[in-house]
Amino acid sequence: EVQLVESGGGLVQPGRSLRLSCTGSGFTFGDYAMSWCRQAPGKGLEWIGFIRSRLYGGTTEYAASVKGRFTISRDDSTSIAYLQMNSLKTEDTAVYFCTRNWGPPYYFDYWGQGTLVTVSS
Amino acid sequence: EIVMTQSPATLSVSPGERATLSCRASQSVGSNLAWYQQKPGQAPRLLIYGAFTRATGIPARFSGSGSGTEFTLTISSLQSEDFAVYYCQQYNNWPPLTFGGGTKVEIK
Numbered sequence: 001e002v003q004l005v006e007s008g009g010g011l012v013q014p015g016r017s018l019r020l021s022c023t024g025s026g027f028t029f030g031d032y033a034m035s036w037c038r039q040a041p042g043k044g045l046e047w048i049g050f051i052r053s054r055l056y057g058g059t060t061e062y063a064a065s066v067k068g069r070f071t072i073s074r075d076d077s078t079s080i081a082y083l084q085m086n087s088l089k090t091e092d093t094a095v096y097f098c099t100r101n102w103g104p105p106y107y108f109d110y111w112g113q114g115t116l117v118t119v120s121s
Numbered sequence: 122e123i124v125m126t127q128s129p130a131t132l133s134v135s136p137g138e139r140a141t142l143s144c145r146a147s148q149s150v151g152s153n154l155a156w157y158q159q160k161p162g163q164a165p166r167l168l169i170y171g172a173f174t175r176a177t178g179i180p181a182r183f184s185g186s187g188s189g190t191e192f193t194l195t196i197s198s199l200q201s202e203d204f205a206v207y208y209c210q211q212y213n214n215w216p217p218l219t220f221g222g223g224t225k226v227e228i229k
Binding site for chain 2: 035042044045046047050059061062063064085097102105107108109110111113114
């Protein structure tokens, strides 16, 4: 059974940093691109970035709203994807979901349960 | 950036009735369109990919159609567990991968 479990969320002050983790199991983690998506309270879904599998170079793509502030990385030896979030803003408050990508081209075939990040002073 | 527009924002339907949800893309996405279902407090779940292919374990009452810029998700006979928010997502032109704003299907 494919499972994705996020961790690392919490309350953080504006301007500070936070790192989220996503641990995958039940599949060969290194064979898949992994994305992070988020959902602000009461709002819709927003894709924020993905990291390709090693087969496709392990490179990253980001949404304009987070480019330059957020970094996605992966450790295939431990089946973990990371989201490093720097210079956090109040508008980054959201539930952050880790997803497994099918493709390219990419849609999201499995989702984690999400972790809440609250940016507030 | 491809903008995805879903309509209506809210759809009130009685159990057993048919629900038809629309998704429009600002430019052609071919058949690279997915649909997701999200229930309160839960993660989204993939329903449809490739515009019309049901994901594993998705009941046959869910069907997708369309190509290019106009897409439809149809739920043929709504069950109690189908009341949720539905999102479309294009994966033809990226970055960014983009979602529609969602359609909430509520009990009439």
